[in-house]
Amino acid sequence: MxxxxxxxxxxxxxxxxxxxxxxxxxxxxxxxxxxxxxxxxxxxxxxxxxxxxxxxxxxxxxxxxxxxxxxxxxxxxxxxxxxxxxxxxxxxxxxxxxxxxxxxxxxxMPYSMLLSKSTRESMGINIKGSIVIFDEAHNIADAVNNTYSVTVSGQHLIKTRRQVWSYFQRYEKRLQGRNVYYIKQLLAVLQNCHKFLTSKSALNAIFTITDFLFEAKVDNINLFKIQQYLERSKLAQKLLGFVASEDGSEGVVTHVSPLRTIGAFFMALTTATANGRILVTQQEKEEGGKEHCLKFMLLNPALHFSDIIAEAKSVILAGGTMQPVSQVLHSLLLGVDSQRVDMFSCGHIIPPTNLTSVALAVGPTNTELDFTFSKRNRTEVMDEVGRIVLNLVRVVPGGLVVFFPSYSYENQVVQHWQSTGVLAAIEAKKVAFREPKCTAEVDSVLTSFAAQCQASGAILFSVVGGKMSEGINFSDDLARCVVMVGLPYPNPHDPELTQQMEYMTQSVSGLSAHDFYTNLCMKAVNQSIGRSIRHRNDFASIVLLDRRYNTIAIRSRLPRWINDRTVSYPTFGPTIPHLVQFFKHHRANETNAGGRTS
Structure with missing residues (x-):
């Protein structure tokens, strides 16, 4: 705005x-x-x-x-x-x-309002004939999946069934035959789903929609008609009023009926079996402990994004770091005629001299920078990263942000540096900050970090996919250098990820599981390193630590405006002089301009 x-x-x-x-x-x-x-x-x-x-x-x-x-x-x-x-x-x-x-x-508006068809309808948002623009479009596929995925817990099923049963007992004689029929079917589905959820065979299992309906013994019930009945009868709203009158509570009466979530779950179960999966998982209970949950996981975001494409006059997917673009196309525009898709890409608004990027395969002692899972925990690798960072804090002005692939690895490396004295040497040059795991602490850490960047300089140890890798702008002195440690590949054994990869392999998208997996990794990299350049006068450096950044498969997935300015040296030696010259050039420009660029 x-x-x-x-x-x-x-x-x-x-x-x-x-x-x-x-x-x-x-x-x-x-x-x-x-x-x-x-x-x-x-x-x-x-x-x-x-x-x-x-x-x-x-x-x-x-x-x-x-x-x-x-x-x-x-x-x-x-x-x-x-x-x-x-x-x-x-x-x-x-x-x-x-x-x-x-x-x-x-x-x-937020993604959630626009992507949910029911929300658009309830708020009176009519996109017919409109131009719809999605900024940060690399997030859309995940946002659609999250919007249409539904989780119900065992307690949720019990609570809903108890409320429906109490309502049924009270009004059974007043209800018409069709209402009695659907409420009895609803009670049966709730009971069978809970029985299935508590069975030993269900834990950590993954089912197609068809298999789940069969295993839960609800395959002979028309869930679509039950969902239609719930909407037509407004049973969820009636249930709220009934529960409030039964409880006689003078406190806050919830207006989010548990039956609404159940209805959304039923609606999800009417999805074509190829487009979704049912996962049995565990989640923390508010009162402590864990409970089993049923989660519908949407695999095909294009299924619902197609509604927006059909209604809108034009849909524009925009972003500064949308690479790999193939991931966006395969996820959201599956089945859309290629003749309808126009692609436009341009360079960054900053001059070429305002960004430099270095991809390193070895460190100061010529130790190979290999951050594959089997090698990244080696002492010599963590030591080499420490030497690189120590060299950088001596020449980088303002703020320096180091991104690690996970919280656990960040903690492991920082603890190792504490034991070897490297962290103390780093802190002698710049005050060190660490990304907090608690969301409530993010603002205070960022405020302190920003103030220190403007003073004597600071370094922030952050995490890819964490609270500071996206949505927070490290402009100007907050990030004159961004260091990416390794390649943040997601856990290949994550059940949701394995289902997504399997779906991509079997779909008509032509995207292999390996490409999908690599694209996820590079999307995270691009969103992290792209935080450093936020306006036309900004300038920053990027240091990529991993031998794999010198391969075509990885480099080609960097945004063009970064890839074109990335250099590779066979040894670490030229890196520091290269950065010294870069910052010397910009210090001279700031002096000539009469002050700091902003």
Whole structure:
């Protein structure tokens, strides 16, 4: 939205930013809740309740929402500004933005709102004839899979069955024959699924949809018709009211019925058996311990993305680090006529001199940089990485970010450096920070790291696929150098990954399992190293540590604007002089410009 403000359209176009209650709600009692689900429950309780004990939301008034809508569309505003506007007008920003949807010309929203067909329909988002632009499009396939994957736990099945059974006992004599029939079928499915889930043969098993229906003994029941009945009868909503009246609770009544999740699971089970799998897994319970779960895993995101392609006038998949592009095409555009697909690629906005990249096969003592799983734990390999980093902190100004393939390997290497004294030598040059595992600590660590980068310099040990590898911009002095340690291949034994690879091999995409596996790895690499260049005047260096970065198979999967500026040296020797010259050039430019580039 800030970029639109800079253009000639900023004063005339009607824009709108949509978001969740967590971003837009202004009610103090709702905002203090920790989760989106809890906030939704509290919000809906206040809006829908007719009891005097539970007052309605004072900010959700129709007359004030009209004024909010008009002000929201009057000028380009981001989500924070819309939240502040709601506070100033004492009008709900969440429902106010929803009311403005039909009048907006450009709408920005999270993936989850756009990718879910049911969410689009419930919010009144009509994309027919529209131009739909997905930024950071490398994430879309995963986002579609997450949107349409459903997990139900054993406790979830028990709770739902108990509620449906209580409701059935209370109203059986009033229900029509067809209602009785479907509720009895629903109870049978819930019971059979729970029995299956607790059987010894189910744990850690993977099933096709057809096999699961047979094993759970629900293959003779039409789940699609049950799902239609649930929607038509609005049983989930009725169940909520019934449970609330039975409990007699004066607290927050949940407006997210467990039956809704069950209905979504049933709907998933109507997917063609080739496009999904059922996994039996374990998850942590809130009260401690573990419980078995049934998870529907979508294998073919193109199945649902095709709805958007069919409705929209045009779909644009955009991103600065979309390599490997083949992964995006095979995942989202499977079955789309190639004549309908246009591809455009251009260089980066920065001058060629603002980025340099070095791929290293050996370190200062000529030890081979081999980070394959069988060799990366060797003492000599970890020592060699330490020597490289120690050399880098002596010449890199500002901040240096080192990405490791996993939390466990980062911890292993840093502990080894502590024992050998290498970490102390590194910290003598730059203050060291480590990526926290706790999300709540990320902001404070990043703030301290940024402040230290501006002062005497800092180094951050981060993790690929962690909390700082995507979504956080390491611009300017936050990352004058990014080091990638090894290649972050995912666990090949992960059951979900094995199913995805098998699906790709058997589909008509033409993408081999090996290519799919390598593409996943390189997508993670590209998102990590791409964090360092964030605007046209930014400059940074990239150091790739692994002999495999010198192979065509890997180098060809780097973004072109990085690959074109990547050099390989047979020894480590030329690396430091190369970087010294790079930073010397930019220091001279900053001096001539009269200050630091930003």
């Amino acid at each position: 800030h970029e639109i403000k800079k253009t000639e359209f900023g004063k005339t176009i009607r824009t709108l930013t949509l978001g969740a209650r967590k971003s837009l709600c202004i009610h103090p009692d709702v905002r203090k809740l920790s989760s989106d689900t809890a906030m939704s429950d509290k919000c809906l309780d206040m809006i829908q309740s007719t009891k005097s004990k539970t007052p309605g939301c004072p900010y959700n008034k129709r007359n004030t929402q009209v004024y909010f809508r008009n002000h929201a569309l009057a000028q380009v505003q981001d989500i924070e500004e819309l939240h502040d506007l709601g506070e100033q007008m004492s009008s709900c920003s969440y429902y106010g933005t929803r009311s403005a949807i039909p009048l907006a010309q450009v709408i920005a």
